[in-house]
Amino acid sequence: xxxxxxxxDRIIRVIAGVVLLYLGFGGALSGALAVVADVLGVxxxxxxxxxxxxxxxxxxxxxLKK
Numbered sequence: 001x002x003x004x005x006x007x008x009d010r011i012i013r014v015i016a017g018v019v020l021l022y023l024g025f026g027g028a029l030s031g032a033l034a035v036v037a038d039v040l041g042v043x044x045x046x047x048x049x050x051x052x053x054x055x056x057x058x059x060x061x062x063x064l065k066k
Contacts, residue, residue, distance in 0.1 A: 004056045004064055005064060013047060014044070014045060017043075018041070019041075020038070020040050021037070021038060051064075
């Protein structure tokens with residue numbers, strides 16, 4: 001697993017992940033939309049924690065400067 005996320009990308013993912021989790025668990029969203037927001041929030045936080053995005057790898061894209 002090769003890193004493919006820059007630090008800026010990772011920070012943006014953390015912020016977006018926290019916001020989505022807040023919306024899903026905080027009651028701002030309900031039903032299926034809340035579940036989708038929670039799942040996306042967790043995925044964003046996990047990918048930012050490890051620095052690897054499977055979708056980036058699939059499309060051979062990287063925000064990491066080499």
